[in-house]
Amino acid sequence: MIRTPPTAPSRDLRRDVYAAGAAALLVTAAVLAGRHIQDTRRTLFVDWPPVLASWVPHTGPGTPAAVLTAVATVAYGPVLAARLPWRALLPAAWGTSVVWILSLALVDGWHRGVAERLTTRHEYLQVIDRFHDVPAALRGFTGHILLDSPDNWPAHVAGHPPAATLTFVLLDRAGLRGGGWAGMWCVVAGATACVAVLVALRALADEVLARRAAPFLVLAPAAVWMGTSADAYFAAVAAWAVALLALAVTRGSPGWAGASGLLFGLTCYLSYGLTLVALIAGAVLVLGRRGVRRRPVVLASLLAGLVVVPAGFTLAGFDWWEAYRLLVTRYGQGAGGIRPYGYWVWANLACAVLVTGPATVAGLRRTTVSLLRHRSGPRAGVRLAFLVSAALAALLVADLSGMSKAETERIWLPFALWLLPACALLPRPRLWLTAQGLLALLLNHLLLTGW
Template identity: 75%
Template sequence: MTRTPRSPDPDAPHPDLAPDSDPGPSSAPGSSGVRLDLYAVGAAVLLVTAAVLIGRHIQHTRHTLRVDWPPLLASWAPHVGPGTPAAILLAAACVAYGPTLAVRLPWRALLAAVWGTATAWIFSLALIDGWQRGVAGRLTTRHEYLRAVDRFPDIPAALRDFTGHILLESPDNWPAHIAGHPPGATLTFVLLDRAGLGGGGWAGVWCVTVGATACVAVLVAVRALAGEGLARRAAPFLVLAPAAVWMGTSADAYFAAVAAWSVTLLALAVTGRSVRRSLGWAAGSGLLFGLTCYLSYGLTLFAVLGGAVLLLGRRRVRERGVVLLLPLLAGLAVVPTVFTVAGFDWWEAYRLLVTRYHQGAGGVRPYGYWVWANLACTVLIIGPASVAGLRRAGAVLLRHPGAALTAPGGPDRPAAEARLVLLTAAALLALLVADLSGMSKAETERIWLPFAMWLLPACAFLSRPRAWLAAQAVLALLLNHLLRTGW
C-alpha cells in the first residue's frame, strides 16, 4: 500500500509513523548510539551524586549553601498526596500513547493536547503536596510576590519609589523575590488582584496555565525552524518533563512562557511567507521580549536565542531587512518606554540588586560549588532523556557542522536536525553564561526553567522514546514524592 502524500494543510495529520520502530536521527544509528547515550546519562548521574554528597558535607560543616538538600532547595520528606494517583496515571498514559498521538494528531489538535496535558501534569505533581502547600500557598510566603501587592495602591508612585526599597538596609525593603526582579513580575499579580483574581490560589493557577503554554511555544518554533517531524518527536518530552515539578507553581513558569513566545513569534516572523503576518509576528516578538526583560533581569540572555533565530532565518531577514527589523525594534521599545516614563530605572535597579545579592545569601554561597552544582540542578529539571538528546545533538553538529545554515523548510533531514541543534545550543550557551556570572548560585531548578524548556527538544533525536519518557516520568515522580521542594 502506498502512503498518502503529506497535505499542505497545516492542520493535516503527520504521516503515520511507528514511534518505537523509527530509526531515529541520523546522528547515532544502532546500538552504539544507545551505548553512548547511556554513558552520557551515567556521567550526569555521577554529577548529581557528587553535588548531593559534597553539598551535604559543605552544608553540614560550614552552613554556607543555604539549602537543606543540596543542590536543590528542598528537604527530605517522603510523602504521597491527593495528586499522586492522577500523576501516576497521567505519566503512564503519556508513556503508552504520547509518541503515537504526537505523530498522528492533526497539528492544531496536537498543540491543544500538549497544552492540556502539560497543565494536568503540572497540577497533578503540585497536588501531591495538597492544594494549600502545593498551589495556593506557594506565592504567599515571606519571600514571594503576593506579600507586597498591597504596597501598590498607586502603581506609578510605587514604580518611582521601587529602587528605594531594594537594598537590605533600605526602609521597608522588598521581599527577596520582589527585590530580585524588575517590577513587571510583581505588577502581574497586582493586576490580577485588581481584576478580582487575588490570593495565592488564583496566582498559582495563573502561573501553571500560562506556564504550560511554553511547551506549545517551543513546539511551534521548532516546527518553523527545523520542521514538523522533529517538533512532533519532541512533543511528549515537553509535556512529561521533570521541570514540571517546579513549574507548579513558580512564577518562573510564567516567565518561561513569555520568554518562549517571544522567541517563537520571532521564528514565525523570519520563516513566514506573508510579509504582513511577518511584520505582526516581529512586533509581537519585540513586545514580549521587552516584557521578558521587565519580568527577570537574567532573561535578557534570551537575546542569545533571538540571535540564533535571526541566524537561522537570515535569508528572510536579508530579503525584508529594515521592513522586518523596524517592527521588531518598535515592539521591543514599548515596555521599557512605559516603565521608564513611569519612573523606574532598570539599570539602577539592577546595580542595587547586585549589591543586595551579595549582602544576602549570594554573598555567602560559595561560587566554587554552585558553578558546577547548578548544572546538576539542570540535569534534574531536564531529565536523563534530555541529557541523551543533547549528546546526540552534539553528534549531529560534528557530522553536519554547516548544515544549520541552510534555509528552514527544506526536506533535507540532516539540515533540519542541525537547525534544531543550533537552537538548543543557543539555550545552553545562555544558561552557561548565567552560570558563570555568579548571579545564579542555587535555586536554579526554578530560575533556569525558561532556558530548560529549549533544551527539551533535543529529545527529538532519541530512538525508542517510550523508554526515555518512562525515565523522565519516574524521575519527576520520585523528586516530588521524596522531597518537599521550595516551589
C-alpha cells in the same frame, strides 16, 4: 566464536546511556559534596543540595493523577504526537502539560502545593497593598531594594523588575485575589511554554522533529518546579517571544515580529537574567536570516516592538539599570554573598540535569554530533541542534555570572525548556520518556521542594 560488531544504532544508544550515566554521577557528586558542605559550614542555605528541598517522602491527592498522566504519556504520547492533526496537537500538549504540572503540585496538597506558594514572606503577594498607587510604587521601586533600605522589598520582589509584581497586582485588581488564583495563573500560563516551543521548532526545523519533541516537552521533570512558581510564567512569556520571532522570520511577517518585540521587552522587565534569552533570539535570527534579508521590515518591526515596554517603564520612573546595580549589591548582602561559587558553579549544572532529565542529556550528546557533522547530517536536525545549543550557551553564561548560586531549578526554567527539544533526536522514545516521568515522580514524592 566470531563476534558480530555492534551496529551504529546500538553504539549510539550505548553512548546515550553513558552520557546519562555521567550526568547521574554529576548529580550524586553534587548531593554528597553539598551535604558535606552544608553539614560542616552551613553556607549553602539549602537542606537537600543541590536543590532547595527537604527529604520528606510523601504522597498526596495529586499522586494518582500524576502517575496516570505519566503512564498515559509514555504509552500513547509518541503515537498521538505523530498522528494528531497539528491544530489538535497543540491544545492537547497544553492540556496534558497543565494536568502534569498541577497533579505534581497537588502531591503536596492544594494549600502547600498551590495556594500558599506565592504568599510566603519572600513572594510577590506580600506587597500587593503597597501598589495601590502604581506610578508612585514604580518611581520609588529602587529605593526599597537594598536590605538596609526602609521597608525593603521581599526577596523575590527586589530580585525582579516590577513587571513581575505588577502581574499579580493586576490579577488582584481583576478580582482574582489570593494565592490560589496566582498559583493557577502560573500553572496555566506556564504550561503554554511547551506549545510555544513546538511552534518554534516547526517553523525553524520541521514538523516531524516538533512532533517527536512534544511528549518530552509535556512530561518534563521541570514540571516539578513549574507548579507553582512565577518563573514558569516568565518562561512562557520568553518562549512565546521566541516562537513569534520564529514565525516572523520564516513567514516574513512584520506583525509577528512586532508582537515578538513586545514580549521580549516584557521578558526583560519580568526578570533581569532573562536578557540572556537574546542568545536564543540571536539563533532564531541566524536560522531565519534569509527571510530577514528579503524583508528588512521584519527586523525594524522587532526593534520597534522591543522598545515599547522599556520606554513605558522608564517614562513611569523606573530605572532598570539602577535597579540591577542595586540588586547586585543586595545579592551580596544576603545568601548570595555567602554561598560558595566554587560549589554552585558546577552543582547548578546538576540541578539542570534534574530539571531536564536523563533523556535531555542523551539528546544533547546527539545535538553535539549533529553540529559536528553539520555538512553531512539532516538539515532539520542541525537547525534544531543550533537552537538548543544557543539555549545551552545562555544557561552556561548565567551559571558563570555567579548571579545564580542555588535555586536554579526554578530560575533557569526559561532556558531549560529549550534544551528539551534535543530529545527529538533520540530513538526508543518510550524508554526515555519512562526515565523522564520516573525522575519527576521520584523527585516530587521523595522531596518537599521549596517551589
